[in-house]
Amino acid sequence: MTNSTGFKSYFQLHNVDWGSMMSATWETVWMTLLSMVAIVILGIILGLILYETRNKPGIGYRILNWLVGLFVNIFRSIPFIILIILLLPITMKLAGTIIGPRAALPSLIISAAPFYARMVESYFREVDSGVLEAAESMGATTWEIITKVLLPESKPALIAGATVTTISLIGYTAMAGAIGAGGLGNLAYQDGFQASNNTVTLVATVIICLFVFIVQFVGDIFVKITDKRTL
Template sequence: MNKSFGDIITEMVTMPNVKWDAVIEALNETLYMTVISTLFTFVFGLILGTLLFLTSKGTTKTSRIFYSIVSFIVNLFRAIPFIILILLLLPFTDILLGTISGPKGALPALIIGAAPFYARLVEIGMKEIDKGVIEAAVSMGASTWTVVTKVLLKESLPALVSGLTVTAIALVGSTAIAGVIGAGGLGNLAYLTGFTRNQNDVILVSTILILVIVFVIQFIGDILVKKIDKR
């Protein structure tokens, strides 16, 4: 039955359909997916991005081939729409985790979808480092590991944190998409409970909570960047 505009406003104000225990459960599922996927994305994206940066400057045929392969894989996964990526990874997810549903089942797609994106941000951040600093470290006999840990990561840290903030916010949106196809979380609550049952107050609460998560992530990221960036 179609609702009048007045009915919709009244519903959003009084929130008769909102079951707060279900909202809290959905919020916890969204936070779980966001936090875990962000941590793994940071690790894998940092490794991939560093490899991209190092091999992009390589002079040997092997390094150029390696860069081309890694760059192609990164670009490939970045180009695949997230909802399609979830469907493509269902067999892999089932083998890896033994389930394709719930917050746990969404993690492989979230990580594989976000890590290449963050890897490019890492590469870009490292390319912004003054070449003289890197050349000075190399001329002093620093090993590749020392250059990475003492120069690349240290000098690009503000960019790495800023990029991770952007990636984490994108992951919040991805968890909402994953929720639509059964991963749980606020996206699942907004769609299955709110949209399919025409409960606008549930959609409103879910949307507000997602926005709060995004604002909190951005706020924390901005503070960290300001403290780290001494320029």
């Protein structure tokens, strides 16, 4: 009983607002999950375009591959903190504000989707060419090859890549929070660093680390479930 009382008193003395901490945690989870849904969809589409057009004859395919490759290379090269600033006008038009969790979504998606797209392209290249050729010889259409061969065969790698991207995205949300996007990063900066309250910063850091561990653990489980080599 004494230890429990002392534990609570310690955090009360250091002004940890648990209501704000839980609210900030939810904002971080919300930003991460919502962004990842868009990132996975956009990343697979961009990666698929890069994969399908890389060796196709015709000027149209080459132009499309070049344009998508240029988009991917540019936006995955820009540091996230700079990208947030560059996208402020677009963020204002899309979200109606430049502060809060909703305002962070465009920057989070545009920064991470190109990164994931390159990973997706590499995963598609690793699919056994013999399996693809067998599907083609059986008269499968391009759409059938994509949905019934390419995506299922690369599913474990896609999940592993999404896990890595999600973990990177959690770090991005913390950076976005430092300039007013909400979440644990914002709480750690304003209520922790600026208020000289190291306990708030420490608790926010621990929660972020736990979130990362959970994401990695869940991702590893799904990789094992979908990987035929481990069955």
